[in-house]
Amino acid sequence: MKSGLVTIKDIARELNISASTVSRALKNHPDISEETKRAVNELAQKLNYQPNAVALSLKQRRSHTIGVIIPEIVHYFFSSVISGIEDVAYDAGFNVIICQSNERYEREVANARTLLASRVDGVLVSVSKHTEDFQHLHNLQDNNIPLVFYDRIVPGLEADQVIIDDLDASYRATRHLIETGRKRIVHFAGPQKLLIGRQRKDGYVKALEEAGLEVDPSLIIEADSFEKARLAVMRLLNEKKKFDGVFATNDLTAIGAMQTIQKRGFKIPDEIAVVGFSDGRFSGITDPTLTSVDQHGYEMGTVATEMLLRRITSENSDYPYETRVLNADLIVRGSSVFL
Structure with a gap:
C-alpha cells in the first residue's frame, strides 16, 4: 500500500469491495452486512484511517x-x-x-x-x-x-x-479600599481605547466621587503590566506623591505595584492597600495575598x-x-x- 494518509479507496482495494460499500460500512448503514462492517472497521483501525475533514466539511x-x-x-x-x-x-x-x-x-x-x-x-x-x-x-x-x-x-x-459589568466591579473594588480608610487611591488603568479600560476607570471615579473624595488626575496612570506598574510606583514615590491605596486594572499590574512598594520600605496593607483585577493563580500566593476581582x-x-x-x-x-x-x-x- 502506498505511503501517506489512508483513504476509503485503500480500504476498498485491500478488501476487494467498492469504495461506496466501505463508506456505508463506516457509517453503520443497515444495508451492509455485519460481517462486512466488522471487516471494514477492523482494517480501518489497523491502518489508522481518519476521515478527510476537508472533504466532510465541503x-x-x-x-x-x-x-x-x-x-x-x-x-x-x-x-x-x-x-x-x-x-x-x-x-x-x-x-x-x-x-x-x-x-x-x-x-x-x-x-x-x-x-x-x-x-x-x-x-x-x-x-x-x-x-x-x-x-x-x-x-x-x-x-x-x-x-x-x-x-x-x-x-x-x-x-x-x-x-462582566466592569464599571460596577471596579466601583466595588475602589469602594472597598475607601471603606478600609483609604483616601488617596492610585488607579493603574488599562488602555482607554478599550471599553473595559474606560469602564474600569469610570468605576474608580464613581466610587471616589460618591465618597466625596478628590479625583486627582495625577493618580490615574495608564499602566497595565508588571513593568509599567513598577516604573509608575517608583516615579510616584520619587515625586513624593502621597497615596495609600492602589486599584490596578489586572493582577500582574497589582503585583508589580506591590513588589515595588515593599522594596521601597512601605508595608502592605498597613500603609498602602492594593487591589487587583482577574483573580489569577498568583493572587493567592503573593505576600500578602492579593485582593482581586474574580471575572470567572x-x-x-x-x-x-x-x-x-x-x-x-x-x-x-x-x-x-x-x-x-x-x-x-x-x-x-x-x-x-x-x-
Whole structure:
C-alpha cells in the first residue's frame, strides 16, 4: 500500500469491495452486512484511517471547528476562558483552533484570515488592546461566520457577547479600599481605547466621587503590566506623591505595584492597600495575598461557546443578538485588610 494518509479507496482495494460499500460500512448503514462492517472497521483501525475533514466539511457545509482569537494565553484569565471553551466545544463534537494575537493588531488580522481559510464554523473573539480597525471581523461576518465577543467587545459591531459589568466591579473594588480608610487611591488603568479600560476607570471615579473624595488626575496612570506598574510606583514615590491605596486594572499590574512598594520600605496593607483585577493563580500566593476581582473566566468561556454553537447549529440563526453579563466577585485578601 502506498505511503501517506489512508483513504476509503485503500480500504476498498485491500478488501476487494467498492469504495461506496466501505463508506456505508463506516457509517453503520443497515444495508451492509455485519460481517462486512466488522471487516471494514477492523482494517480501518489497523491502518489508522481518519476521515478527510476537508472533504466532510465541503459535503456537510460544516467543519465542526470553531476558532478562538485570544490576546495573550499567558494571562490566567484568558487561559481559564480557553478551558471553558474547549470543554463545551469538545462535548458538542467540535474542534477548537486557538490563535493568539499577542496584543498586536497585525497578528489579529492574520488570525482572522487563517480562521477564514480554515473554514471554521464560528469564531470567539477578544480584541487586542491596539485594535481600532475592525474590517477583518466584518469580513468574517460577511462570509457568514458568526462571531461571539468575550471580555473585550467592539461597540457598534453587531454580534453576541459575554462580559462582566466592569464599571460596577471596579466601583466595588475602589469602594472597598475607601471603606478600609483609604483616601488617596492610585488607579493603574488599562488602555482607554478599550471599553473595559474606560469602564474600569469610570468605576474608580464613581466610587471616589460618591465618597466625596478628590479625583486627582495625577493618580490615574495608564499602566497595565508588571513593568509599567513598577516604573509608575517608583516615579510616584520619587515625586513624593502621597497615596495609600492602589486599584490596578489586572493582577500582574497589582503585583508589580506591590513588589515595588515593599522594596521601597512601605508595608502592605498597613500603609498602602492594593487591589487587583482577574483573580489569577498568583493572587493567592503573593505576600500578602492579593485582593482581586474574580471575572470567572471559565464560566465566560463556557457561556460564550454555548452562544456560538447555538448560533451555528440553529436552523434559524437570524434571531436578535444577545449580551450576557456575568457576575464578578471581589475576593478580599491580605493586601487590603488584615486577616
